[in-house]
Amino acid sequence: MHGTLARLAEWWALGGGLLLLAIVAVTSWNAGAFLLSWLGLGTQGLPGYEDAVRLMVSAAALMFFPLCQLRRGHVAVDLFVRALPGGLRRGLDRLWLAATAAAALFLGYWMVIGLLETRADRTASSILGWPEWPFYAPGVISLALWAAIAAVQCGEAAAEETGHGA
Template structure:
């Protein structure tokens, strides 16, 4: 089961990476259109940017940012301040690590719950993006999944007892 969770979290991060690629591509096209518009203006012409660029990037960044959190936790890549803790006995460090893993798992589930509430409210309100008119509620789903995966990896690390550092 732990191996399957690790694979799912890695795949989820790759899913986020696809959004990064899409953001880079769309941004490159939009900036190129802006530059082309400057050149075209010299000759009395215009080149339009991508309509809805801001809508897409705003939604895609939210998916991307959250999709990496479980992977970062899996690799213990979060910022850790060990100034006080490094001089404490190993048992105390292990206890603190377990405490923070449990706290982080609880926080991630708390965030997942409220994102789920937000998803449902956005769906009920029929909230749409300003330019493209896309429904916003589906973009909450990956965030909910990310928070649940984050909680699961914290619980896995808690059970396996792999201390940080």
């Protein structure tokens, strides 16, 4: 697990980080242009700024989920589970890993449906006119990678429980 899937999750999150840097750059440029305009220097913001940022955020947001799952960085409610016997805690962990994998696959399925419908409808952003369906693809990939990591973690936990190692 710490091989190919781990590297994919790391590179995928790096891609999400690069998108966030682009969002920050575009936002900074636009904010600077509005400030200059407010000071009377006759500069304007970037046309279609809202379209570009909305589409980039929608792509970048899910790109961090696989790495978060890989590192077990998700929120864990430990308060009550801490007092449970070890076997029950491990069983709950496997249950939630399986549920996470199933939920990510479910969401990915519906995102594929949304991608296909958006493509068929030729939906475009309102100002720039960019087709919106390509911005679904990073989300689909993110959800598939997230599900794969959670499923592998679940399998590893089960193998450790039965003493077969992972």
